[in-house]
Amino acid sequence: MKQHIDDTSRAYFPAKGAQWEEVKQRLAAFKDRDIGQAQGRLNVYCHQGTPELQTIRDEAYTMFSHGNAMLGGFMEGSGTMEAEVLRMALEILNGAENGIGFITTGGTESIFCAMHAAREWALVNRPVPGTPEIITPYSAHAAFDKACHFLGMNIVRVALRDDLYADVAAMEAAVTENTIAIMGSAPCWPYGLIDPITEIAAVAMRHNLWMHVDACVGGYINPWLERLGYDIPTFDFRVPGVRSMSADLHKHGYAAKPCSTVLYSSSDAETYHYVPVDNWPIGEYRTAGMVGSRPAGSIATAWAVMNVLGEEGYVEMARQCMAVKERLVEGIEKIEDLKCLKNDSTMIYFRSETLDMMTIMGGLSERGYFPFGVFNPPMLQLVPEPTSDEVINDYLRTLAEVATGVRNGTITSTALARYT
């Protein structure tokens, strides 16, 4: 990642502190230099929802900005708040009857925790002769590679079907005596497609494997799309064999970052989730996940947003996201040479047979947009949010201008292009 240090020849840490008012102004200047999220110019990784939700997040975070959620066991108020968020999460994903969950700092940590639990479970329930391995579709998030790296496991990414969904038969064929876990995404980040979770879970049951569903993006929007009548295949704890799920409250849950959930179908998973430590001067030490101290502020935002929106509010947010998606897809497909890839979520992916997508990204970046792309196959990615006609029209106008420029050779720079 680029480190934006303006002047490397000077020291930055001040010997003497400045007035807060002055420091605040400098913070505001940093904020101004960021690409405008409110104007829809940052199209991924934001999940802001509406301006009202931003205000709720700001106020709720401030009320708990002092708090350390690691102390939830001792703090009756924030401990109850966290337990209620987890209970709501399990209710939403149909795991409340027997399940348990933990709040983590993000999808990556939730995936790490689930893979750790899988490894510990396998020690007892599926001992393997060699290095434990997990099987994922090629489209699984990079967090699985990171988890395997930290946990001393191997990841086997299996090629996808031609339509970019997980190839379940090929995944089953990849199972070896060292396989301990298998997973599917709902949806995957690179293509927005919901893998055939029921079929993958059936493989898990046939081979006694841990089954994880990565619903970091979909966990808190698929249920509402289902209510709205979209064709969302069953992906949650209703699917027999699913043992764990990652679902991010800081994405479509509209909580402040960092806030995710790792959920288990059975409270027995507690044994595999925790890393008990007592052999140090402080005695027993048990934390919710990989990290120690955690922000109570972001948990407060999750609790607040979940209570302000309720099911009705979330369904309405999902409806608005889909309405924005429909308008954007319609507009993108009207631009010569651009084509959208159908997917199962609110995300948009578009590609071209003739125009270089890196140059399209370069052109959008030069015009103040912050595009993200997929490398294989080359595509651009958008995550629509409820937004104004002005924002939608400005994006479509800019994209059309860039496509024309790339086609006629007046836009050639890929300098600012980037992939997620």
Ligand SMILES: Cc1ncc(COP(=O)(O)O)c(C=O)c1O
């Ligand atoms: C499907 C999926 N899984 C996991 C992650 C990782 O989440 P985080 O960035 O919160 O660690 C992402 C992030 O976009 C994702 O899309």
